[in-house]
Amino acid sequence: AQSVSQHNHHVILSEAASLELGCNYSYGGTVNLFWYVQYPGQHLQLLLKYFSGDPLVKGIKGFEAEFIKSKFSFNLRKPSVQWSDTAEYFCAVEGRSGQNFVFGPGTRLSVLP
Amino acid sequence: KAGVTQTPRYLIKTRGQQVTLSCSPISGHRSVSWYQQTPGQGLQFLFEYFSETQRNKGNFPGRFSGRQFSNSRSEMNVSTLELGDSALYLCASSLSSGSSYNEQFFGPGTRLTVL
Numbered sequence: 001a002q003s004v005s006q007h008n009h010h011v012i013l014s015e016a017a018s019l020e021l022g023c024n025y026s027y028g029g030t031v032n033l034f035w036y037v038q039y040p041g042q043h044l045q046l047l048l049k050y051f052s053g054d055p056l057v058k059g060i061k062g063f064e065a066e067f068i069k070s071k072f073s074f075n076l077r078k079p080s081v082q083w084s085d086t087a088e089y090f091c092a093v094e095g096r097s098g099q100n101f102v103f104g105p106g107t108r109l110s111v112l113p
Numbered sequence: 114k115a116g117v118t119q120t121p122r123y124l125i126k127t128r129g130q131q132v133t134l135s136c137s138p139i140s141g142h143r144s145v146s147w148y149q150q151t152p153g154q155g156l157q158f159l160f161e162y163f164s165e166t167q168r169n170k171g172n173f174p175g176r177f178s179g180r181q182f183s184n185s186r187s188e189m190n191v192s193t194l195e196l197g198d199s200a201l202y203l204c205a206s207s208l209s210s211g212s213s214y215n216e217q218f219f220g221p222g223t224r225l226t227v228l
Contacts, residue, residue, distance in 0.1 A: 036219075
């Protein structure tokens with residue numbers, strides 16, 4: 001069965017700090033990978049996705065993620081965070097053979113002004 | 114175009130009752146998935162419907178059921194409610210199911226509180 005782990009439960013950063021949120025998955029086949037964000041009081045929104053091609057994908061709001069197949073990882077990065085990035089971030093995996101989405105437990109990011 | 118809508122947004126029930134939640138997907142989307150979100154368990158997949166058929170099911174008891182109508186709208190039903198069913202129930206729609214492109218768009222959720 002698929003599973004997704006996220007390295008940190010809660011990350012606290014100051015504005016302008018660099019961000020890296022870890023995501024690892026276990027699945028035997030080919031996958032689609034996603035990062036979703038949930039801002040306080042808002043619904044889940046897609047940040048970025050990887051299906052194929054360049055393993056470095058760029059998303060909205062300056063976020064990017066790198067798929068490293070050998071490590072089963074899809075870490076999210078941003079060079080300089082802002083207070084408005086305070087949110088919960090979820091990594092998700094979908095097996096290409098039609099398996100359902102599996103979400104990681106989420107990482108809460110708090111950015112201090 | 115309009116996003117995914119869920120009704121009601123908030124619901125309070127007591128143990129033993131049943132509840133029905135509704136989800137209207139984005140126009141043209143044929144796949145609807147349901148998730149339960151709780152602080153302790155995170156986001157857990159309940160089931161997915163595509164063209165009125167359940168395609169995938171998560172590890173939830175039979176008290177949780179769903180259906181999809183010909184217009185792709187979906188309902189989720191929980192019978193014999195338990196305190197642990199208190200959660201945010203999210204619906205997500207996508208164009209298709211089981212394809213290599215399956216971006217999901219989420220609704221705002223229904224906050225269910227069981228007393």
